[in-house]
Amino acid sequence: MASFKLQYRRVTLTLKQPFTIARGTKATVENVFVQLSDDSHTGYGEAAPNTRYNEDAAKVCRYMEAIPNHFFDEIQSARQLNAKLEGHNHSVTAVKAAQAALEMAWLDWYGKDQQQPLWQIWNAPQSTGPTTSYTIGLDEIGVMQEKVEAAKNYPVYKVKLGTDRDRSIIKALREVTDKPIRVDANEGWESLAEARDMITFLADQNIELIEQPMPAGNTADQKKLNQFSPLPLCADESFTGSESLEQIAALFDIINIKLMKTGSLVKSRQIIEEAHKLNLQVMIGCMIESSIANTAGALLSLWADYADLDGHLLINDDPAGGLGLTIDKKIIMPDAPGLGVQMR
Numbered sequence: 344m345a346s347f348k349l350q351y352r353r354v355t356l357t358l359k360q361p362f363t364i365a366r367g368t369k370a371t372v373e374n375v376f377v378q379l380s381d382d383s384h385t386g387y388g389e390a391a392p393n394t395r396y397n398e399d400a401a402k403v404c405r406y407m408e409a410i411p412n413h414f415f416d417e418i419q420s421a422r423q424l425n426a427k428l429e430g431h432n433h434s435v436t437a438v439k440a441a442q443a444a445l446e447m448a449w450l451d452w453y454g455k456d457q458q459q460p461l462w463q464i465w466n467a468p469q470s471t472g473p474t475t476s477y478t479i480g481l482d483e484i485g486v487m488q489e490k491v492e493a494a495k496n497y498p499v500y501k502v503k504l505g506t507d508r509d510r511s512i513i514k515a516l517r518e519v520t521d522k523p524i525r526v527d528a529n530e531g532w533e534s535l536a537e538a539r540d541m542i543t544f545l546a547d548q549n550i551e552l553i554e555q556p557m558p559a560g561n562t563a564d565q566k567k568l569n570q571f572s573p574l575p576l577c578a579d580e581s582f583t584g585s586e587s588l589e590q591i592a593a594l595f596d597i598i599n600i601k602l603m604k605t606g607s608l609v610k611s612r613q614i615i616e617e618a619h620k621l622n623l624q625v626m627i628g629c630m631i632e633s634s635i636a637n638t639a640g641a642l643l644s645l646w647a648d649y650a651d652l653d654g655h656l657l658i659n660d661d662p663a664g665g666l667g668l669t670i671d672k673k674i675i676m677p678d679a680p681g682l683g684v685q686m687r
Contacts, residue, residue, distance in 0.1 A: 345381040345456075347415040351407045351444075352376055353400045356633060356658045360490075363481040365505030365531035366395065372631045373400040375407070375441070376662075379415065379448035386452025387663070387684050388444035389635035391603050391654070395580065398440050398603075406441035415449060424449050425609045439583075439606035446607050447639045447682070454681030461683075462642055462676045465612075472627075472644035472674030475652045476501040476525050484508070484515045491520050497672050499523045499551065501651055505531015509541060513548055525651070527554040530580055535564040539571055546573045552597060552649075554626075555579040565594045577626060584610060588617050597624040597649065602640055603632075615646045629654040638665030638682050641674045650674050662687055 354376050361370045377388035392398035414431075418424045428442045454461040462470055477497035479490045481504075491500060500520070504512065505528040516524070526545060532538040538556045545553065554577040557565050562581075569576055577597035584605035591598060598618055605611045615625050626649035627640050634655040644650040652674060655661050665684040667675040677683030 345416065347412075347452075348380045349407070349410060349412075349415070349445075350378040350380070351404065353404065354633075354662070356631060357660070358631065358657055359659055360480070360482075360657075362631065362657060364503045364527070365481070365529040369631070374632065374636075375400050375403045375444060376633075376635065377407070377444045377448045379445070379452050381452070384452050384455040384681075386448040386450065386455065386681060387635050387686065388446070388448030388451065388639075389633060390438075390440035390444035391630040391632040391636055392438070392440040393603060393630050396439065396583065396604065398438055402436075402438050403441040403444070406436075406438040407445075410445070418449065421446065421450055421453070421609045425607050428607075437606075440603045442606035443602040443608075443636075443639075446609065447602070447636065450608060450639075451681040451684060458680050460676065460678055461681055462645060465642070467642070467645040467676075469645060470676045470678075471669065472641060472676075473647060473650040474498060474671060474673050475650040475668065477653050477672075478527075478651070478657065479503065479516075481506060481512075484512055487512060488515055488519045491516055495520075497522075499525065499672075501525040501527055501554075501653075504528045504541075510544055513545065517548060521549065523549055523551045525551050525554065525649075527579070528556045530555055530558045532556050533558060535567055538564075538568050542568070542572050542574060550574055552577050554599060555581060562590075562594060569594050569596070575624070579628065584614060588614070588621055588623065592621045592623050595623070597626055599626045599628040599651070600643065600647075601628045601630065602636060602643075603630050608639060608643060611643050612646065615643065624648040626651055628652070631657060633658065634661050634663040634665040635682075635684050638663075638677070638684050641666035641676060642682065644674050645676070
């Protein structure tokens with residue numbers, strides 16, 4: 344059996360521009376990079392905790408500290424690792440971002456040990472995934488127009504809304520682009536009346552979908568909104584991975600799976616299969632992440648309907664390379680063993 348050494352460190356990632364959504368603004372994020380090594384290979388992982396889910400880098404590190412040295416030594420499969428992480432009697436509360444990073448690192452190591460890309464080991468249907476959107480954060484309207492024009496090579500935009508100037512934003516963006524837009528309100532439309540009014544306005548604005556229009560806890564109004572909406576609605580904050588997919592399917596048309604919410608690639612693959620059986624479409628999304636975590640998300644996108652994997656494009660000095668993009672911005676997985684991540 345391999346004998347592993349686990350290492351981790353907190354890393355501050357700086358955004359190219361301050362990033363604003365309905366809940367607030369950030370100029371930097373603090374993630375945790377993970378290395379899992381034996382005598383032959385090193386696997387890489389990344390935790391990108393989000394305070395919306397009551398996680399941060401300090402909690403990730405406390406979780407890592409509770410992992411004993413021998414934890415990985417007898418692991419034979421990703422399913423076994425996932426079960427062990429879920430069942431481990433930690434002295435601290437489970438942290439999904441930390442679990443995702445640990446599983447990511449082991450899978451990267453495993454692929455290198457097998458000398459194959461993980462997408463081949465997992466029998467992915469192809470190495471190319473959906474077109475990724477490019478996110479336009481909230482800002483002054485003129486600045487948002489400039490951001491769209493600067494990202495003119497992207498065929499679809501994800502535009503953050505959830506403010507009292509949402510109509511003005513969309514009207515202004517339509518002055519500079521006619522490309523499809525995915526709207527993300529980040530729970531910003533607080534009442535059913537407000538959400539219905541905005542969706543009515545958006546219905547003829549070439550909007551591809553609307554992500555998380557209302558607060559996650561308001562399931563009664565969300566169900567009514569889903570019955571009303573002429574546009575597909577996507578669950579983000581409403582879906583962390585533990586909810587009933589049958590219940591989610593009554594509220595939304597699409598789910599946004601993020602590794603930092605589910606805590607596991609293995610679990611996420613299962614969720615994708617179950618969602619498709621319920622006619623729920625799947626988006627693979629991300630937090631603000633480097634190419635380490637985004638490449639892991641890109642692997643999942645090979646089975647998904649939508650991709651929103653631009654976190655690594657929004658930061659300065661990405662410390663890793665991994666997933667690529669075709670000319671039309673479709674996700675493409677690297678051919679290198681494991682996840683295909685290369686540290687710079």
